[in-house]
Amino acid sequence: MNIALPALVPALPALGAAATFATGRRAPGYARPLAILPVAAAAVLALVTALQLGTGATLDVATRLTPTGGPEIWLGLHLDGYTSLISVLVGVVATCVQIYSTAYLRTDPRYPSYAALVSLFTAAMFLVVYSGDLILLLVGWEIMGICSYFLIGHHWETADARAASLKAFLVTKLGDVPFLFGIFLLGADAGTFRIQGVLAAAAHGQLHHPTLIALLLLAGVAGKSAQFPLHTWLPDAMAGPTPVSALIHAATMVAAGIYLVARLLPVFLLSGAALVVLAVMAGVTMVGSALCALAQDDIKRVLAYSTVGQLGYMAGALASGDREAAVFHLVSHGAFKALLFLAAGVLIHAAHTNSLSAMSRLPGLRDRVPDARWTLGIGLVALVGLPPFSGFFSKESVLTAAEHAATGDALTNGVGPAAAVPQVAGWIVLVTGLLTALLTAVYATRLWLLAFPSRRAAQAAKAQATAAAPVAEPGAPYSPELDEADPGQSEPAAMRWPLWVLAVPTIGFGVSSLRTDWLPKLLDGGSLRPSLPTAVLGTGVALAGVLIGYAAWRTATAKARRSPAEAAAPVPDPGRVLLGPLHGPAQHGFHLDRLYSLAFVRPTVAAAELVKFLDREVVEGYVQASGGTAKLLGWVVRRSQTGNAQTYLSALLAGVVLIAVFVAVGT
Amino acid sequence: MHLAYPAVLAALLFSIGVYGLLARRNAILVLMSVELMLNAVNLNLIAFDAWLRDALHAGQALTLFAITIAAAEIGLGLAIVLLVFRTRGTADVDRLRALGDRAAEVPAQFDGAATDNAAKGQAVK
Numbered sequence: 001m002n003i004a005l006p007a008l009v010p011a012l013p014a015l016g017a018a019a020t021f022a023t024g025r026r027a028p029g030y031a032r033p034l035a036i037l038p039v040a041a042a043a044v045l046a047l048v049t050a051l052q053l054g055t056g057a058t059l060d061v062a063t064r065l066t067p068t069g070g071p072e073i074w075l076g077l078h079l080d081g082y083t084s085l086i087s088v089l090v091g092v093v094a095t096c097v098q099i100y101s102t103a104y105l106r107t108d109p110r111y112p113s114y115a116a117l118v119s120l121f122t123a124a125m126f127l128v129v130y131s132g133d134l135i136l137l138l139v140g141w142e143i144m145g146i147c148s149y150f151l152i153g154h155h156w157e158t159a160d161a162r163a164a165s166l167k168a169f170l171v172t173k174l175g176d177v178p179f180l181f182g183i184f185l186l187g188a189d190a191g192t193f194r195i196q197g198v199l200a201a202a203a204h205g206q207l208h209h210p211t212l213i214a215l216l217l218l219a220g221v222a223g224k225s226a227q228f229p230l231h232t233w234l235p236d237a238m239a240g241p242t243p244v245s246a247l248i249h250a251a252t253m254v255a256a257g258i259y260l261v262a263r264l265l266p267v268f269l270l271s272g273a274a275l276v277v278l279a280v281m282a283g284v285t286m287v288g289s290a291l292c293a294l295a296q297d298d299i300k301r302v303l304a305y306s307t308v309g310q311l312g313y314m315a316g317a318l319a320s321g322d323r324e325a326a327v328f329h330l331v332s333h334g335a336f337k338a339l340l341f342l343a344a345g346v347l348i349h350a351a352h353t354n355s356l357s358a359m360s361r362l363p364g365l366r367d368r369v370p371d372a373r374w375t376l377g378i379g380l381v382a383l384v385g386l387p388p389f390s391g392f393f394s395k396e397s398v399l400t401a402a403e404h405a406a407t408g409d410a411l412t413n414g415v416g417p418a419a420a421v422p423q424v425a426g427w428i429v430l431v432t433g434l435l436t437a438l439l440t441a442v443y444a445t446r447l448w449l450l451a452f453p454s455r456r457a458a459q460a461a462k463a464q465a466t467a468a469a470p471v472a473e474p475g476a477p478y479s480p481e482l483d484e485a486d487p488g489q490s491e492p493a494a495m496r497w498p499l500w501v502l503a504v505p506t507i508g509f510g511v512s513s514l515r516t517d518w519l520p521k522l523l524d525g526g527s528l529r530p531s532l533p534t535a536v537l538g539t540g541v542a543l544a545g546v547l548i549g550y551a552a553w554r555t556a557t558a559k560a561r562r563s564p565a566e567a568a569a570p571v572p573d574p575g576r577v578l579l580g581p582l583h584g585p586a587q588h589g590f591h592l593d594r595l596y597s598l599a600f601v602r603p604t605v606a607a608a609e610l611v612k613f614l615d616r617e618v619v620e621g622y623v624q625a626s627g628g629t630a631k632l633l634g635w636v637v638r639r640s641q642t643g644n645a646q647t648y649l650s651a652l653l654a655g656v657v658l659i660a661v662f663v664a665v666g667t
Numbered sequence: 668m669h670l671a672y673p674a675v676l677a678a679l680l681f682s683i684g685v686y687g688l689l690a691r692r693n694a695i696l697v698l699m700s701v702e703l704m705l706n707a708v709n710l711n712l713i714a715f716d717a718w719l720r721d722a723l724h725a726g727q728a729l730t731l732f733a734i735t736i737a738a739a740e741i742g743l744g745l746a747i748v749l750l751v752f753r754t755r756g757t758a759d760v761d762r763l764r765a766l767g768d769r770a771a772e773v774p775a776q777f778d779g780a781a782t783d784n785a786a787k788g789q790a791v792k
Contacts, residue, residue, distance in 0.1 A: 642764060643767020644764050644767070646689055
């Protein structure tokens, strides 16, 4: 197989980004082709590479980049079924997003830099996926981080976007520092940074600090993949343009952490403690984010919290030792979440607002955006996990993995011994996973009912708020987006058909897991078929969630209708009914931001104030004092410069006499 | 003749010159005092030349040389005094202090912190 082919996959978008950066200002007309063509070509090449590689084969090539005196750094590619699957996903989603962006950011003056950053991000993600060396992977990892920072801050005119981009950058960096040390420790223990070498060392028991390594790496994974307690940046990151949220903060970058753990799973399997930590992290993340999603008013924030929760599922699958299920859910989630975000983008574009309660007051919305309505529905059903959509199969595979781990025979598929997975990790993932499935169904139903109320309900709501302009619910966290286009126009084709492209895998991808010689053969070869108890339980829970959500909505609507006097009454919100007193805290992410602000931001600011005081008052005091003393001495000397020559001569004479006397006495 | 007589005379002349240089206010008289000091030195040169019986008479030669130079120098000095008198209307040495440091009245240290802050490029509150 030709090495140039996989090497070109990350190189093409990078070159496209460079070309867009170079020509964007002088020839903005080339920005669109330069944005789409390299990414699309890379997607095709990724597909060709995957097809050439075939199933069950691996390719590992490397050339030494630099000797370091310690473990050397290699420019290495590693291809196997996992890279094939994820690189094709990245290519397809990135291409869809680039095409969608040409319409979504049609009038944006900074479109060229935006497109270049998306291309650069795509290149970095390909690099992370294909990399066969941990240091090379880290390079891609950090480029993704900086692209994410720039793209969240795309609308840097707004204070929200600036704050969100800084927060995302700092929080992910907080995880990346331990991550870097984890890589160093791993390299030092294994004697190499090459992933194959590391895995071989793990297999032969040469890693002396597996728990420490795994925990350090988990910090970086938590930051990148937005797991508790470092997940707080992701909901705020929705201040970026919607296509960016779809590509980076839903489908690809946040999955990089999961992918990394999947690649290094044998290392994690060496440490039961790390797996339990991962399971607890995933469980807290899943349930907490689902509760938060139920209370959000901003449609993008709902989807963001849902992303956090679904990433929790993937982390849970990894904690159960089944990387097949994690990657399966990663890919199906990447497709349906990108679809959900792009459909939400169409909705925002049409409704001119992010707010769900404002959308529910717009009566014509359901007829204005038929494509978005259908595809959003498809995406939500996949998110809820109803058969036969892809989300059902991937979620069930996660639950099955957790069930097996809980009973002690984890589905490690030959990556490690089944006994390496603690049963408690499986139990945590299983219980929280089922609970989250219920909550997910509730908030997905709520999202659907609020965004597209029935015509009658919409009319009623409109009559209720006749004069009131659509405004967001007061006090709710909200990431306003500068609307990119005139809402009077219908959505261009470039914003509609990427939805249908992504809807295909959302509907059909899950079926590929049914036979072991289809999708599982590409991966480790284990079964991904859902087991009967979890399938029944999961589907039942999801259906129950849908019903609960609908019932709560009916209750809320009925209550609102009984008291029509309150003209300014909030839109009937099932989340408010269900959560009760929890609604307020959940809306603000359980005040985790405030806690962090108290625990970390304030002390940091206070320390900065102290340093400022020491610098301004103490260090600068010395400088000022030395300057002042010199000035004072100068003043004394200047006083003697009277301009009277006879005074000078008198002083000269006195000096001569003194010297003469001293010389005479001295000799 | 004993060496003491010319030596004492020269010392007296020099002292009178020094006194005149430091105490007189008129620039012409200051110049005259300088001449007195110069000639005291010349007297010493000649006296010691005779006392040491120098075969080359270097002392006398140097004296002639010094007298010549002094003539040129006093001419230049008088010309300067003349010009100063013409422009300033006075030849009073005490009042010719244009080269003195007049700004050295108050050190800038105590002018207040505002100008310092401004100089550091920080906001003046």
